[in-house]
Amino acid sequence: MHVEYAEALEADAEISGQRCDDLVEASGYWHFADEHGREERALAAAAEVDDGRSVLSGRAAYASFLLTHGRREEGERAMAQLMHEGSECEWAYGEAAAGYQAIGAHQEALRWLNIGVQRFVPDLGAEVEVGDPGFELLRERADLRHRLGLPADQYDELLTRSEERSHEVFSQIEEIGRQQHAIPAVLYWPEAEFAEVQRRHPDWNPGLAHVEHRRFIQRTLTDHPTSAVIVAGALDDLVAFAESRELPLDDPATHAEYTSEAARLGQAAPWPPERNDACWCGSERKYKKCCGAPGFA
Incomplete structure (x- = not known):
């Protein structure tokens, strides 16, 4: 994955108009991939520009x-x-x-x-x-x-x-956020949590891959360009919430209540991110190169 990201950033550096930034960012992924020769080449090129x-x-x-x-x-x-x-x-x-x-x-x-x-x-x-x-x-x-x-x-x-x-x-x-109950909160399952959901509750998202889940969330979020928040779900937290409220775990209404409560408590990220911010999905890539990339959704 690190190599894939590094190569994508180096390719983007040729056309993005942000060559220095992209190459420095690519060097970090080469570092994590233990490709230190390629890390140095990326940094030397970044220093030159x-x-x-x-x-x-x-x-x-x-x-x-x-x-x-x-x-x-x-x-x-x-x-x-x-x-x-x-x-x-x-x-x-x-x-x-x-x-x-x-x-x-x-x-x-x-x-x-x-x-x-x-x-x-x-x-x-x-x-x-x-x-x-x-x-x-x-x-x-x-x-x-x-x-x-x-x-x-x-x-x-x-x-x-x-x-x-x-x-x-x-x-x-935070106080303003707590008072704005009308702001839509969207439930997103990070990759590890999504895998756990699929393992324990395969009927919730039958046959859905995580990338498709991300695409669905991105499409949903674009319907609320300036008035939504994103809640990163945790299955064990949802289970505990449902048990504490004596709500049926499989009911979508329970999931909606869990999402709204997490948002009310400030456990949510605002939408939309800036293009150069980290992507909302948790990939650590820039939003513009991840879920916000043209054509992704």
Whole structure:
């Protein structure tokens, strides 16, 4: 599966207009497939086309690969060049820091995080929220400083304020979600759960393959383009729910009640995902390359 995903991403890189991002993402799948030669080739190609404006940084990823594969001198030369030229890609600074942490060079990792934070969070008085430029660097920097036993500084205090504010906003969103009972909730069985459903209750989805289940859910969701949530079902949870309410397990109405209750408790994902977000089905692929791919549904 990892090889299939990597090859698909490399093919997509030729036409997507996001060559650097696709190649870096492909390298991750080559890594999981233990195809480290192909991983390096993908990263070298990504570094070559990296203009510093992609979501992922080919140069930082390649330099990190060199550092962590016994080629420290080459890796540090690549890191030094990247540092000298700078990057508009926030991820570059976090990836460089991760590479140095992997080889135990924690102070060098902290230097990269410090520079990245100063670049993307120039105003200590600013309100920084989850998803804003610099937030992840602030978080990674605070984690590393804590592990190094360093006292909190102004940037750490900014992160604390930002996290508290984000928590307040998230709580408000959760409360709104609990109040919006009319929002449709769609029950999706992840692949492992679907296999268990087919084994224990073959009459629920007779003869249906999981890919067809995904297609059905995708078609159903497109009927609610901005007002649905997705509940990832767990068979044992459904059984426990039915028993607690003394409801018939095989009744579709019981499944609907279980789905609505899970959504009410916030155990659901919003629909629709952004094209570059992880797909709702749990494959860890981008939505646009998985269930949101043209023609899939």
